[in-house]
Amino acid sequence: MIDDARRERFLRLIDEYQGPLARLAAAYLDDTADRDDLVQEIAAAIWQAIPRFRGDASERTWLYRIAHNTAITAAGRIRRRSRRQVPLDEADGSAWRAPTVERDEQRRLLLERVRALPEADREVIVMHLEGLSHGEIGEVMGASPGAIATRLSRIRERLTHELR
Amino acid sequence: MNSDDELRDLWREQPAAPVRKGEDMLTLVIERTRKVDRQIAARNTREICAALLVMVTFAVMAWHAGGWIERLGWAITSASGVWIVFYLMRHGKGPGRPDRDASVAAYTAVLAEFYDRQIRLLRSVKYWYILPMYCGVAIAALGQWLRTHDTAAALRGMSIVTLGCIGVAILNERYGVRKLEQLRAELPRND
Numbered sequence A: 001m002i003d004d005a006r007r008e009r010f011l012r013l014i015d016e017y018q019g020p021l022a023r024l025a026a027a028y029l030d031d032t033a034d035r036d037d038l039v040q041e042i043a044a045a046i047w048q049a050i051p052r053f054r055g056d057a058s059e060r061t062w063l064y065r066i067a068h069n070t071a072i073t074a075a076g077r078i079r080r081r082s083r084r085q086v087p088l089d090e091a092d093g094s095a096w097r098a099p100t101v102e103r104d105e106q107r108r109l110l111l112e113r114v115r116a117l118p119e120a121d122r123e124v125i126v127m128h129l130e131g132l133s134h135g136e137i138g139e140v141m142g143a144s145p146g147a148i149a150t151r152l153s154r155i156r157e158r159l160t161h162e163l164r
Numbered sequence B: 001m002n003s004d005d006e007l008r009d010l011w012r013e014q015p016a017a018p019v020r021k022g023e024d025m026l027t028l029v030i031e032r033t034r035k036v037d038r039q040i041a042a043r044n045t046r047e048i049c050a051a052l053l054v055m056v057t058f059a060v061m062a063w064h065a066g067g068w069i070e071r072l073g074w075a076i077t078s079a080s081g082v083w084i085v086f087y088l089m090r091h092g093k094g095p096g097r098p099d100r101d102a103s104v105a106a107y108t109a110v111l112a113e114f115y116d117r118q119i120r121l122l123r124s125v126k127y128w129y130i131l132p133m134y135c136g137v138a139i140a141a142l143g144q145w146l147r148t149h150d151t152a153a154a155l156r157g158m159s160i161v162t163l164g165c166i167g168v169a170i171l172n173e174r175y176g177v178r179k180l181e182q183l184r185a186e187l188p189r190n191d
Helices: A004-028 A032-054 A059-082 A101-114 A118-128 A136-142 A143-164 B004-012 B022-063 B066-092 B104-123 B125-148 B150-187
Strands: none
Touching: A004 A032, A004 A101, A004 B004, A004 B022, A032 A059, A032 B022, A032 B066, A059 A118, A059 A136, A059 B104, A101 A118, A101 A143, A101 B004, A118 A136, A118 A143, A118 B004, A136 A143, A136 B104, A143 B004, B004 B104, B022 B066, B066 B125, B104 B125, B104 B150, B125 B150
């Protein structure tokens, strides 16, 4: 018997965050099936954590904590299990289009550069790109907003330089 | 490609992943959770059965042993099964895996501690796993040799056991530790 409130909250969270979670998974894994696997694993962790949610943090930071913590342990395992290296063009679903359009190329490059970042930097930039404030990112990471701002400034500089 | 807004727009334009209905995701998640629970239960049952098998087998051998030295040896081997289970329960579990809704820094720190503990456990496997069992088998072999004076059989038996123990030590201390060290190295650094 599934608790109705838990079920409702889960369905709402998935409805609201499925896109951001899929993009977060893309920052960790290149294969489409692997990403789907990771999103499912994150969803399972959210499902298990819902009864523990007491509202001490905002729902969004709570969800991102679960998502990143799950990705930390699951992404490597999924990647090793998959053992299939897919070229990025194919993996991001755009293989059928030639990346001749500048926008497509920039998007592909951004994802590639984000994936190449050290893991902690990747977590920070993904949340920043999803619109979380420095304070929220700090809550997720367990760091001060000031430290996040400094870190972001360094990452942004690196990214914009590489994408120029 | 300079401003934050441009980067954000570009990021959010990623090709959409196949969107699942919440209900479908819930079904998948519940199936997945149940599967993991079943796997954990099966693994725990296997470990307990293996320990019980060791205890019972060597206890029976001790019961039917031809002399007291041999009996003592098999009894030590049987008791080492209990000891290993106790040691694993006492030192192997540690603080456990942290809650996924902890901050990334806290989660990573507990995870690092978890891996360190497992690495220490595997590095010391020769002392808490192999030594008690090996001592028991060696004493039992001595007892058998004193009874039968069959040196060739005693040497053959001890060689097989020694090789087995060396194999277990190598598997744990080299491959097991290497794998855990790799997992630990993959943890994000928050400096």
